[in-house]
Amino acid sequence: MTSYFDYVPGSATASYRRAVDQAAILAEEQKRKVDPRHHERIDRLLDAYARRLAENTNKSNAITARVPSILVAGGSNFPVRKKEKQNRASDANMAEWRQIQGLLYKIRGTGMGGISADDPEAVTKLQLKLKGLEQDQEKMKAVNAYYRKNKTLEGCPQLSWDEIAGTKAGMARSWRATPKPYESFALTNNSANIRRVKARIAELTQRAETEYQGWAFEGGAVKMDKEANRLRVFFDEKPDRETCSAMRHSGFKWAPSVGAWQRQLNDNALYAAKQLDFLQPVEQPQAELAPDPDAGPGWSFYIIADLKTWADNAENRSPLEHFSSFEEARARFAELREMPYNSEATEPGPDGRPPARLTLGLESGDGMSSADILHVRQGQNYLVDDFTRMDRLRDDPAAMAILAHVAQEIGFDRVCAYERGDDGWKRLPDVPFSEWSNPYFAIPTYPQHQKVQRRDSPER
Numbered sequence: 106m107t108s109y110f111d112y113v114p115g116s117a118t119a120s121y122r123r124a125v126d127q128a129a130i131l132a133e134e135q136k137r138k139v140d141p142r143h144h145e146r147i148d149r150l151l152d153a154y155a156r157r158l159a160e161n162t163n164k165s166n167a168i169t170a171r172v173p174s175i176l177v178a179g180g181s182n183f184p185v186r187k188k189e190k191q192n193r194a195s196d197a198n199m200a201e202w203r204q205i206q207g208l209l210y211k212i213r214g215t216g217m218g219g220i221s222a223d224d225p226e227a228v229t230k231l232q233l234k235l236k237g238l239e240q241d242q243e244k245m246k247a248v249n250a251y252y253r254k255n256k257t258l259e260g261c262p263q264l265s266w267d268e269i270a271g272t273k274a275g276m277a278r279s280w281r282a283t284p285k286p287y288e289s290f291a292l293t294n295n296s297a298n299i300r301r302v303k304a305r306i307a308e309l310t311q312r313a314e315t316e317y318q319g320w321a322f323e324g325g326a327v328k329m330d331k332e333a334n335r336l337r338v339f340f341d342e343k344p345d346r347e348t349c350s351a352m353r354h355s356g357f358k359w360a361p362s363v364g365a366w367q368r369q370l371n372d373n374a375l376y377a378a379k380q381l382d383f384l385q386p387v388e389q390p391q392a393e394l395a396p397d398p399d400a401g402p403g404w405s406f407y408i409i410a411d412l413k414t415w416a417d418n419a420e421n422r423s424p425l426e427h428f429s430s431f432e433e434a435r436a437r438f439a440e441l442r443e444m445p446y447n448s449e450a451t452e453p454g455p456d457g458r459p460p461a462r463l464t465l466g467l468e469s470g471d472g473m474s475s476a477d478i479l480h481v482r483q484g485q486n487y488l489v490d491d492f493t494r495m496d497r498l499r500d501d502p503a504a505m506a507i508l509a510h511v512a513q514e515i516g517f518d519r520v521c522a523y524e525r526g527d528d529g530w531k532r533l534p535d536v537p538f539s540e541w542s543n544p545y546f547a548i549p550t551y552p553q554h555q556k557v558q559r560r561d562s563p564e565r
């Protein structure tokens with residue numbers, strides 16, 4: 106009814122199946138790139154595409170069969186009005202077909218949205234994204250190498266039949282004299298994305314190991330809510346219009362639910378808060394140097410048996426254990442230091458270091474400041490130099506006396522050092538503690554027999 110040629114039996118079904126097969130290939134490729142929790146949505150979109158495309162194809166064939174083509178039937182007594190109705194139905198069906206093709210774009214976009222630092226699984230998702238990008242990079246290199254060697258894509262093991270056909274068609278449309286399956290800009294852009302994702306993983310990993318400190322100011326306090334990932338400013342009284350305007354211009358928003366001005370907790374938020382004159386911390390009197398760390402005013406200790414359970418967002422995270430004296434913390438540290446997991450060989454993290462396990466930290470009595478000071482990483486004690494970037498700890502003689510005491514009584518093997526440059530803080534290669542330039546505290550001489558001994562390192 107619509108052609109001078111006979112219909113080839115099965116051709117409509119074969120065309121439909123090719124379209125669904127291509128969508129299935131797209132779905133599998135997308136699953137490889139994204140977090141497994143998005144796989145179910147991809148499967149649902151693929152099922153919807155196959156079902157709706159079948160219904161649309163059947164409907165299209167039914168609409169086409171309503172009225173013959175005028176070229177086949179001739180103009181005599183041709184049902185013009187019926188043909189016009191058929192054309193309107195055909196146009197509506199084509200619009201539905203375009204919507205169905207939009208499901209393919211949804212499949213491509215599933216799981217590819219921005220990954221927020223608020224997400225507790227941000228590092229895991231970025232690592233999965235990085236893996237997909239690296240696999241894509243290796244695939245593009247391998248396909249280009251195969252093409253250079255064989256001058257054809259036929260039989261390329263990295264590509265499916267449909268991918269070969271699509272790549273060849275793209276090369277045929279290229280304006281370049283000697284097109285390649287994947288041009289240089291594609292590899293360069295993907296490589297840049299790999300570097301960007303690696304840098305973000307390192308940033309979020311470092312942030313997970315950093316304890317931000319709050320402070321009191323005249324008329325209120327700045328506090329950190331790490332669970333909500335928010336820096337919050339609490340005013341004792343409602344601030345005036347100029348103060349509210351300054352807060353908004355510094356990126357803070359009023360949150361009635363918590364009664365505070367807040368923004369995402371990161372280095373930029375801290376910098377913005379410290380630039381506002383009315384949020385400057387109240388000067389605290391300097392404490393005198395205390396040779397006994399237990400006598401230090403306002404400082405206590407905490408221990409995390411395995412910090413890796415926090416970094417991995419494990420269901421059973423090691424609890425935060427609090428100790429009022431160094432001797433109590435030291436005894437608990439010595440008990441946990443012998444556990445096998447502290448020395449087990451593990452793959453380095455995104456920052457190139459073994460993951461932090463047993464952790465010793467300092468916390469102030471007012472709850473406004475806390476910081477890890479010792480991480481056990483693959484059998485070695487690392488001094489965590491976060492205190493060098495925290496004014497309250499670095500400038501407190503009592504806190505420095507505690508660090509000196511820990512260095513003598515427990516001991517440090519290596520240092521995770523940083524230095525400030527024009528573009529911010531930069532991590533340096535880990536160095537032995539004995540080789541680290543230490544202008545912050547001096548190690549006093551205490552009886553050597555009191556150190557915490559380790560099976561995998563000799564007595565100092």
